[in-house]
Amino acid sequence: NAGVTQTPKFQVLKTxxxxxxxxxxxxxxxxxxxxxxxxxxxxxxIYYSASEGTTDKGEVPNGYNVSRLNKREFSLRLESAAPSQxxxxxxASSPRTGGGTNYGYTxxxxxxxxxx
Amino acid sequence: GENVEQHPSTxxxxxxxxxxxxxxxxxxASNYFPWYxxxxxxxxxxxxxxxxxxxxxxxxxIAVTLNKTAKHFSLHITETQPEDSAVYFCAAxxxxxSSYKLIxxxxxxxxxxP
Numbered sequence: 001n002a003g004v005t006q007t008p009k010f011q012v013l014k015t016x017x018x019x020x021x022x023x024x025x026x027x028x029x030x031x032x033x034x035x036x037x038x039x040x041x042x043x044x045x046i047y048y049s050a051s052e053g054t055t056d057k058g059e060v061p062n063g064y065n066v067s068r069l070n071k072r073e074f075s076l077r078l079e080s081a082a083p084s085q086x087x088x089x090x091x092a093s094s095p096r097t098g099g100g101t102n103y104g105y106t107x108x109x110x111x112x113x114x115x116x
Numbered sequence: 117g118e119n120v121e122q123h124p125s126t127x128x129x130x131x132x133x134x135x136x137x138x139x140x141x142x143x144x145a146s147n148y149f150p151w152y153x154x155x156x157x158x159x160x161x162x163x164x165x166x167x168x169x170x171x172x173x174x175x176x177x178i179a180v181t182l183n184k185t186a187k188h189f190s191l192h193i194t195e196t197q198p199e200d201s202a203v204y205f206c207a208a209x210x211x212x213x214s215s216y217k218l219i220x221x222x223x224x225x226x227x228x229x230p
Contacts (some may be wrong), residue, residue: 003179008174031217033218036181038137040125040222040223041218041222042205042221042222042223043160043205043207043220045217045218045219048217058217059117061218070186072118089157090160094216104150104162104165105150105152105160105162105216105218106161107159107160108167109158109159
């Protein structure tokens, strides 16, 4: 099993350009998440999807949109990239279902995005 | 919303010594507290977790303790080895919906000196 697959691994954008980060998991997990990681600030939640068909804002949603395309795929879109969005982006999934006891996250390998 | 604070931001220990990293959380309803290890250039990986109905959990050289009254939890690494050098993140889960979203601390960079 591949686990959680993110594409691309690296990307350089010019200010104002748009792009979509792709994430897919093959573990039949219900919940999926997008985090950004900046030096000294840990992992901050951008958006999440508790289950197929639902999405919700996290701690830092401004400037981003998401789509839960199906149970496997959860994409993150930057409509008009800004230098402040330079970061490492991680997708994650978890098998959480209502009342479930297996909480562990599986992270993708990350996307290093630079906006110039 | 939930806020997780983590200390210290950097920690340097001699090989064989113990290391302790502490986190506090704000939402008393949070009930799940995992710890992740992230090596340079790699993805975070779960190393140990604890649920709110347990006070302590051990796994070989790693242990986590939870004080629900004080709303803090700690990671203890004994007999540290150079391969323990990494960034460690604590997290808490505020049970607001059917997801298991985690709010992370800002991380601790642990350096184990040979």
